[in-house]
Amino acid sequence: MTLLADQWAGNPKHFWMRGERPEHPVWRDESTDIWHVYGYPEALEVLNDTEVYSSQTARRFAPEGGEEFAEGNLFQLDPPEHRELRKLAAHAFTPRVVADLEPRVAEITHELIDQLQGRDRFDLVADLAYPLPITVISELLGVPAGDYPLFKQWVDDMMAANGRFDLSDDPEKQAQDARAQLEASDRITEYLLEHAGERRKRGRDDLLTRFVEAEVDGQRLTDQQIAKIGNLLLVAGHTTTAMLLANSVLCLDAFPDQQAKVRADRSLVPTAFEEVHRFMTPVSAVYRATSTDTELAGKRIPAERMVMVWCAAANRDDRQFTDPNNFDVTRDPNPHIGFGRGIHFCLGAPLARLEGRVALDIVFDRYPVLGLDPQAPPTFIPSHDLISVRDLPVAVG
Numbered sequence: 001m002t003l004l005a006d007q008w009a010g011n012p013k014h015f016w017m018r019g020e021r022p023e024h025p026v027w028r029d030e031s032t033d034i035w036h037v038y039g040y041p042e043a044l045e046v047l048n049d050t051e052v053y054s055s056q057t058a059r060r061f062a063p064e065g066g067e068e069f070a071e072g073n074l075f076q077l078d079p080p081e082h083r084e085l086r087k088l089a090a091h092a093f094t095p096r097v098v099a100d101l102e103p104r105v106a107e108i109t110h111e112l113i114d115q116l117q118g119r120d121r122f123d124l125v126a127d128l129a130y131p132l133p134i135t136v137i138s139e140l141l142g143v144p145a146g147d148y149p150l151f152k153q154w155v156d157d158m159m160a161a162n163g164r165f166d167l168s169d170d171p172e173k174q175a176q177d178a179r180a181q182l183e184a185s186d187r188i189t190e191y192l193l194e195h196a197g198e199r200r201k202r203g204r205d206d207l208l209t210r211f212v213e214a215e216v217d218g219q220r221l222t223d224q225q226i227a228k229i230g231n232l233l234l235v236a237g238h239t240t241t242a243m244l245l246a247n248s249v250l251c252l253d254a255f256p257d258q259q260a261k262v263r264a265d266r267s268l269v270p271t272a273f274e275e276v277h278r279f280m281t282p283v284s285a286v287y288r289a290t291s292t293d294t295e296l297a298g299k300r301i302p303a304e305r306m307v308m309v310w311c312a313a314a315n316r317d318d319r320q321f322t323d324p325n326n327f328d329v330t331r332d333p334n335p336h337i338g339f340g341r342g343i344h345f346c347l348g349a350p351l352a353r354l355e356g357r358v359a360l361d362i363v364f365d366r367y368p369v370l371g372l373d374p375q376a377p378p379t380f381i382p383s384h385d386l387i388s389v390r391d392l393p394v395a396v397g
Contacts, residue, residue, distance in 0.1 A: 013384050014284065016316045019325045025317075026297040035301050037309045040317035040337070042297050046288055046309050047341040050078050053288035053307060055344065074232055075344065082343060084216040089229050089347055091214075092140060092207050092237075098350045101136065105358045108135050113366050121373055124392040128363075129245035133238035133355055137348075140237075141230055142206025143195060150191070155235060157184035159381060188234060192227040207233070233348070241352040243282035243381075243388035244273070245359055250378070250389065251276050251327055253371045258329045263364050272329035273356040277315075278336035279327050284312035285385040286340065311337045312387060369397035 015022075016038075025039025037043050046053045058076055074085055091097075112128050134148055158181055195208055200223075203209040211226045221229075252259035252272070262268045288307045295301070315336045316324040339346035346352070363370065372378065376393035 011384060014312065014387065016310075016313045017280075017387075021316075021318070022313065024297070024299075026299045026301075028299070028301075032306075034306045034308055035296075035299070037296070037307060038313040038317075039297065040314040040320040043309050043311060043314040043337060044341055045296060046307060047286075047337070047344070050343060052291055052294045054078050054291045055082075055288060057287045057289045057306065073228055074347075079343065085225070085229065086343065086347075088211065088214050088216060088221070089233065091210060092233055093347055093350050095350065097140075098354055101140075101351065102354060102358060104139070105132070105136060105355050106362060108132055109359050109362045110366075113362070120397065121376075121393060121395050124249055124394045125242065125246050125389060126391065128359070129242045129392070130238070132245070132359060133241035133352075136351070136355065137234055137237035140207050141192075141195075141234060142199075142204050142208050143192075143234075147191075151188070151234065154184050154187045155239060157187075158235070159239075159383070159386075185231060185235075188231045189224075189227045192230040192234070193223050196223040196226040196230070236346070237348045237351065240282055240346065240348065241355050243386070244277060244352060244356055246389050246392050247280040247282060247387075248273060248276045248356065248360060249370070249392060249394065250372075251280055255327045258327055262329050262360075266361060266364070268329050269357050269360050269364075270353065271332050271334065273353065273360065274334045274336065275327060275329050275331050277338035278321070278331070278334055279315070280387055281312035281315050281336070281338045282386060282388045283338070283340075284387045285310050286344075311340070367396040370394055 022038040025037065025042045027036045027038070028034070029036060037046055055078055056076055058073075074082060074089060077085065109128070109132055112131055116122050116127060130152070131148070134151060135145070138145065138148060138151070160180075192208070196212060199206075199209045199212045203212065208226065208230060211221055211229060214221060252262065258272070262272045286309050288309060290301050290303050290305045290307060292303045293300070294303075301307070315321070315338060318324050320335070321331075339349040339352075371394065373393035373395045378389040378392045381388055381390050
């Protein structure tokens with residue numbers, strides 16, 4: 001195994017990265033009473049059935065602060081509360097809005113690469129994969145470019161707390177780590193609360209102003225709701241894209257024959273991006289909680305139990321994907337669930353796909369040769385439910 005392959009499989013919970021299959025698509029961890037879902041059809045069943053599998057998990061795994069974390073958080077809402085807020089947030093990513101962003105995405109990508117002029121080595125995460133999507137989503141929301149370092153610090157704090165959080169820990173440590181995530185998230189919410197208040201006084205041509213002016217069921221959104229939606233868009237709107245861009249370079253470097261195919265035929269860039277999402281799924285797991293007794297893959301799951309859906313493992317299920325451990329940039333169709341499924345399908349998926357397509361195309365244009373820096377191996381995010389790198393040194397030519 002190469003050093004990179006060893007790192008990919010470094011977390012024992014990510015056994016599918018080593019080409020291994022679970023003995024059963026649904027498994028109960030007796031030490032934690034958590035039900036793990038690894039199979040593709042089983043994952044779809046959980047993600048699509050909101051009546052049985054609730055998204056309101058925070059109160060269950062972190063009673064202290066759980067309700068505060070869940071309030072106004074689309075990830076934590078079930079129907080019918082979820083429906084109208086989701087509809088409102090979706091205005092950020094309509095087909096027209098996303099299509100109109102393509103020239104700006106290309107412009108930002110070129111600007112970032114221009115700043116690297118003359119360098120034959122750089123950190124792809126710090127210099128491109130992170131600043132591109134955070135710039136795009138910040139401009140959409142209408143927050144100042146000079147505040148981007150603040151967002152990065154807050155998100156880094158959230159990632160660090162996420163990396164420490166483990167449902168197998170004792171309840172006291174779980175609550176402590178959940179509180180650390182909540183505190184980092186609160187800083188973003190408080191920041192956006194100030195901007196929401198400003199928009200009520202003086203509107204602008206940005207998403208925050210549209211949220212201030214919008215109505216849900218005849219009611220105007222509160223500043224707290226606006227800040228929570230903005231928080232979701234700001235964090236989810238750039239972290240997944242940043243991880244996907246980094247993972248794309250990792251995969252294409254690890255499989256040079258596939259990189260050669262994409263470079264020779266740029267029409268393969270979109271399918272390559274989808275294959276990266278399947279093969280090295282950044283958000284490897286999502287959580288649900290059973291609202292009632294149920295049965296899944298022949299296993300009886302009682303009510304009020306945590307369910308961990310391993311999307312990354314489901315994306316390697318050979319019942320759904322031919323040669324699932326083979327990285328194939330021509331794979332089509334590719335019904336991966338890297339963006340989720342059902343009512344919580346990733347809002348920012350169209351924008352992430354646009355940013356990935358545009359950025360990879362430009363990177364190929366600007367750098368005929370690009371690969372991992374042999375003198376500086378990448379550092380992976382220390383998290384059990386995220387698969388990507390914290391930094392990615394590359395060498396170019």
